[in-house]
Amino acid sequence: MARKPKSTSKSKSPGERAFLEIRDVSKMFGDFTALQDVTLDIHDGELICFLGPSGCGKTTLLRAIAGLDYQTTGRIYQKGRDISDVPPANRDFGIVFQSYALFPNLSVEKNIAYGLVNRKMGRSKVKARVEELLQLVGLEGSEDKYPAALSGGQQQRVALARALATSPGMLLLDEPLSALDAKVREHLRHEMKELQRSLGITTIMVTHDQEEALSMADRIVVMSDGRIEQVGTPMDIYRNPTSAYVADFIGAMNFLHGKVVRKGHVKVGKMDIAVNGAADQFKTGDEVVVCIRPEDVAVRDLAQVKINRYAMAIRDVEFLGSFCRATLDVGGKTGEELTADFSINLMRDFKLERGAKLNIALPKEQLQVFPSNGTDIPA
Amino acid sequence: MSVADISASEGITSSRWARLRNGGTESWILLGGVSAIIVALFAFLVLPLYALLKKSVEDDKGNFVGLVNFEEYFSSVGLVQSITNSLTIAVLTMVISCTLAFIFAYGLTRTCMPFKRSFRAIATIPILAPSLLPAISLVYLFGNQGIMKGLLFGESIYGPIGIMIAMVFYIFPHVMMIMVTALSTTDARLYEAAESLDTKPSRVFFTVTLPGAIYGIVSAAVVAFTLTITDFGVPKVIGGQYNVLATDIYKQVVGQQNFSMGAVVGLVLLIPAVFSFIIDRHVQKKQVALLSARAVPYHPKPHKTRDAALLIFCIMMTVFLVGILGMAAFASFVTFWPYDMSFTLAHYDFDAVDPNGWSSFFNSLKLAGFTAVIGVVVIFLGAYLVEKGQSFPRLRNVFHMLAILPMAVPGLVLGLAYVFFFSRPENPLSPIYGTLAILVVCTVVHFYTVSHLTMLTALKQIDKEFESVSASLQVPFYKTMLKVHVPITLPAISDVMMYLFVNAMTTVSAVVFLYSPDTKLAAITVLNLDDVGDTAEAAAMAMVIVATSVTVRILHGLLMRTLNARHSEWRTR
Numbered sequence: 001m002a003r004k005p006k007s008t009s010k011s012k013s014p015g016e017r018a019f020l021e022i023r024d025v026s027k028m029f030g031d032f033t034a035l036q037d038v039t040l041d042i043h044d045g046e047l048i049c050f051l052g053p054s055g056c057g058k059t060t061l062l063r064a065i066a067g068l069d070y071q072t073t074g075r076i077y078q079k080g081r082d083i084s085d086v087p088p089a090n091r092d093f094g095i096v097f098q099s100y101a102l103f104p105n106l107s108v109e110k111n112i113a114y115g116l117v118n119r120k121m122g123r124s125k126v127k128a129r130v131e132e133l134l135q136l137v138g139l140e141g142s143e144d145k146y147p148a149a150l151s152g153g154q155q156q157r158v159a160l161a162r163a164l165a166t167s168p169g170m171l172l173l174d175e176p177l178s179a180l181d182a183k184v185r186e187h188l189r190h191e192m193k194e195l196q197r198s199l200g201i202t203t204i205m206v207t208h209d210q211e212e213a214l215s216m217a218d219r220i221v222v223m224s225d226g227r228i229e230q231v232g233t234p235m236d237i238y239r240n241p242t243s244a245y246v247a248d249f250i251g252a253m254n255f256l257h258g259k260v261v262r263k264g265h266v267k268v269g270k271m272d273i274a275v276n277g278a279a280d281q282f283k284t285g286d287e288v289v290v291c292i293r294p295e296d297v298a299v300r301d302l303a304q305v306k307i308n309r310y311a312m313a314i315r316d317v318e319f320l321g322s323f324c325r326a327t328l329d330v331g332g333k334t335g336e337e338l339t340a341d342f343s344i345n346l347m348r349d350f351k352l353e354r355g356a357k358l359n360i361a362l363p364k365e366q367l368q369v370f371p372s373n374g375t376d377i378p379a
Numbered sequence: 380m381s382v383a384d385i386s387a388s389e390g391i392t393s394s395r396w397a398r399l400r401n402g403g404t405e406s407w408i409l410l411g412g413v414s415a416i417i418v419a420l421f422a423f424l425v426l427p428l429y430a431l432l433k434k435s436v437e438d439d440k441g442n443f444v445g446l447v448n449f450e451e452y453f454s455s456v457g458l459v460q461s462i463t464n465s466l467t468i469a470v471l472t473m474v475i476s477c478t479l480a481f482i483f484a485y486g487l488t489r490t491c492m493p494f495k496r497s498f499r500a501i502a503t504i505p506i507l508a509p510s511l512l513p514a515i516s517l518v519y520l521f522g523n524q525g526i527m528k529g530l531l532f533g534e535s536i537y538g539p540i541g542i543m544i545a546m547v548f549y550i551f552p553h554v555m556m557i558m559v560t561a562l563s564t565t566d567a568r569l570y571e572a573a574e575s576l577d578t579k580p581s582r583v584f585f586t587v588t589l590p591g592a593i594y595g596i597v598s599a600a601v602v603a604f605t606l607t608i609t610d611f612g613v614p615k616v617i618g619g620q621y622n623v624l625a626t627d628i629y630k631q632v633v634g635q636q637n638f639s640m641g642a643v644v645g646l647v648l649l650i651p652a653v654f655s656f657i658i659d660r661h662v663q664k665k666q667v668a669l670l671s672a673r674a675v676p677y678h679p680k681p682h683k684t685r686d687a688a689l690l691i692f693c694i695m696m697t698v699f700l701v702g703i704l705g706m707a708a709f710a711s712f713v714t715f716w717p718y719d720m721s722f723t724l725a726h727y728d729f730d731a732v733d734p735n736g737w738s739s740f741f742n743s744l745k746l747a748g749f750t751a752v753i754g755v756v757v758i759f760l761g762a763y764l765v766e767k768g769q770s771f772p773r774l775r776n777v778f779h780m781l782a783i784l785p786m787a788v789p790g791l792v793l794g795l796a797y798v799f800f801f802s803r804p805e806n807p808l809s810p811i812y813g814t815l816a817i818l819v820v821c822t823v824v825h826f827y828t829v830s831h832l833t834m835l836t837a838l839k840q841i842d843k844e845f846e847s848v849s850a851s852l853q854v855p856f857y858k859t860m861l862k863v864h865v866p867i868t869l870p871a872i873s874d875v876m877m878y879l880f881v882n883a884m885t886t887v888s889a890v891v892f893l894y895s896p897d898t899k900l901a902a903i904t905v906l907n908l909d910d911v912g913d914t915a916e917a918a919a920m921a922m923v924i925v926a927t928s929v930t931v932r933i934l935h936g937l938l939m940r941t942l943n944a945r946h947s948e949w950r951t952r
Binding site: 084088099101118147 | 405845850
């Protein structure tokens with residue numbers, strides 16, 4: 001990735017500045033580069049997700065923002081204040097860890113009040129605030145319980161209440177839901193988003209779970225190998241990935257390896273695929289991959305469709321509950337496959353089963369083309 | 380290095396200073412704490428050892444003489460003979476004690492024999508006694524007036540045989556506990572796999588059991604070797620004319636006042652200790668990976684012959700251990716062994732036979748109390764800084780290495796190093812020489828490593844994000860340490876205190892050069908009483924030490940039970 005030009009944000013007036021500005025932040029652990037020249041603006045009141053596989057640097061970036069592990073180079077500004085060398089205690093944030101890090105020997109009340117007591121708040125005020133917070137996270141009456149007596153989901157709420165107790169300017173969530181069961185996770189996902197929206201608190205969440213990121217975030221930052229791959233709204237990232245890496249990481253994706261045969265046309269096996277203008281950057285003869293999501297493979301109403309229409313055989317069908325994922329034989333010697341998601345309804349209407357033949361279309365506007373020299377493209 | 384690199388690294392340095400400044404009080408407390416503890420370990424460990432090293436290349440008047448002392452040492456047939464003697468004793472004791480302890484531990488972990496808990500409890504008793512006690516007992520049993528003298532077929536108990544038997548008693552609990560740990564950490568599925576493949580029991584033993592426990596066995600062997608070669612009490616009492624390195628140091632320093640030669644012997648003794656220390660560290664690192672988190676614990680199934688055989692063995696071993704302890708107890712209560720077996724308390728009237736008498740016991744209590752309290756505070760803070768400190772990784776690493784070092788230094792060597800370092804009037808710390816303070820410092824340093832590692836293990840189990848949470852809530856780390864880490868690690872704190880107390884009560888080696896008439900200790904009195912032939916009184920004093928240690932251990936057990944009951948709400952395990 002090309003090095004971005006040095007930020008000129010210092011000359012801007014404070015009114016124009018983002019809530020949090022991250023400028024050319026790099027972090028080295030010995031010879032290992034965990035973060036490389038990360039530049040990012042985070043806006044007031046948004047929930048932003050750092051998404052990526054383990055080791056991509058998302059937690060490192062979060063810890064640098066918190067001041068728990070300082071960046072090696074680069075600056076970080078919160079509301080225009082340079083906090084790059086400020087220790088965590090003098091920054092303004094609350095944090096929830098994957099392990100929740102609740103103090104096991106302190107009751108729920110004392111855990112939540114932990115940061116308040118130190119602020120010389122009156123005892124009755126502290127008590128009132130704790131009650132208010134417990135109500136906020138839906139745990140009224142649990143004051144005297146110890147963390148060990150709570151379920152994972154309840155512990156998570158206590159950790160959240162503790163982080164919010166001092167009314168910090170920013171909330172940091174480090175994989176807050178990944179230690180929970182699937183059911184609880186889905187429920188809390190919704191609840192946390194509601195809470196965040198009603199409090200209007202700027203929130204940064206680190207996760208490796210794309211579903212979590214897609215459902216909760218206002219914006220997603222996709223990361224890999226210590227760099228930012230793409231920043232955008234969930235819909236944007238899902239519909240318009242800017243690289244094969246993002247396309248592969250978010251959702252399911254077909255990668256069809258082919259060659260540009262003439263302007264706007266890619267040959268994959270025996271198929272001649274018409275692609276939209278996005279492939280204009282490629283020259284004839286370039287090796288490319290054509291991408292389409294399984295749910296975008298069209299089967300109904302093909303009568304008027306003239307382009308990208310092919311007959312294929314169903315090689316295999318995998319039943320996944322609300323829909324079926326079919327593996328289609330693209331044909332040709334390469335044995336390339338195309339996966340398509342068919343609703344149960346469609347399966348019935350078209351009598352689809354293993355070995356059946358059918359016509360499908362690859363809608364031009366749903367196709368994306370990337371160069372195939374990248375190492376992260378699945379074969 | 381390019382210009383850009385240099386300016387970048389300057390930027391990093393200035394950031395570091397900015398961070399330290401911005402960190403305020405907390406950063407300075409952390410830096411101050413780590414520095415203070417490093418300085419202390421330098422003053423009380425590194426510099427004394429350097430003084431010892433320096434002494435070994437000086438003559439009586441303090442002039443540098445190079446390796447002359449070493450030449451003299453190695454040309455003296457008597458002294459070199461001690462090396463062979465020490466090694467012989469150490470190797471034989473190692474083999475015997477490891478074999479016995481392995482079988483004993485096998486019985487405790489891999490059979491369905493009854494009374495396992497009692498066997499285990501009894502086997503740890505020797506830890507509570509000074510090493511002088513088994514030697515004194517052996518004198519009663521096999522000495523010139525011994526009732527079982529005939530069993531030796533004319534051999535004398537004063538010499539290698541006596542040393543070895545007493546040593547086996549003294550080091551048995553240490554070796555046994557390592558063996559038990561080694562044999563406990565096994566995966567039952569390996570045995571099920573072997574069984575389903577219809578493997579002979581003997582083959583299972585050599586292909587599954589032994590390889591699984593091998594690191595523990597090596598570790599136990601190293602501990603046995605080191606404890607034997609560095610112990611001073613046993614050969615002093617029962618060694619007779621059979622010289623070993625440990626008694627040579629004592630003779631050179633206390634007997635002949637030949638300090639340089641003492642230093643040379645000390646350095647010679649340091650070699651095997653350091654060597655075994657390195658092996659042990661190496662083995663410990665490998666041990667970790669052996670057991671996966673998914674291993675299924677092994678539960679033995681009843682097997683009549685095996686269970687019976689091991690039960691008989693364990694009973695015999697227990698009889699040996701209890702017999703030795705019981706002999707000393709018995710001897711301390713009879714008028715004149717073996718001629719007048721009437722009961723008496725006269726041997727406990729220490730004031731009648733020793734100028735210090737009972738006061739040495741109270742000195743020991745004071746030493747043990749101070750060592751436990753001061754030691755645990757320093758050790759906790761040190762371990763906390765190493766494990767939980769957020770900055771200064773290099774300084775913390777230096778400290779951790781220094782904290783591991785005492786394990787490689789035999790008590791006698793440490794004590795002698797203290798003599799050379801603190802007795803010099805130009806040393807600003809010399810006022811503590813001859814006081815209780817130097818005994819406390821020396822004992823804390825002597826037993827630092829095991830305590831440090833225990834504390835470290837306990838702290839490692841605490842969520843590493845507590846400091847981060849605390850910082851984000853703007854609570855200084857030391858408050859969280861007191862409110863959270865101390866209560867959680869209370870069991871380990873209590874363990875360390877008991878370990879320090881019991882060792883301070885029983886140790887002889889490090890303090891034998893350092894006590895003054897006012898600060899004479901109970902264990903030293905045992906040594907002196909035995910020296911002048913008041914063996915019954917020596918046995919009595921040893922029994923007083925054992926009784927004190929047992930009391931403390933019972934108190935510790937009760938405390939742990941109350942703690943567990945009171946904290947049952949949050950202490951899940």
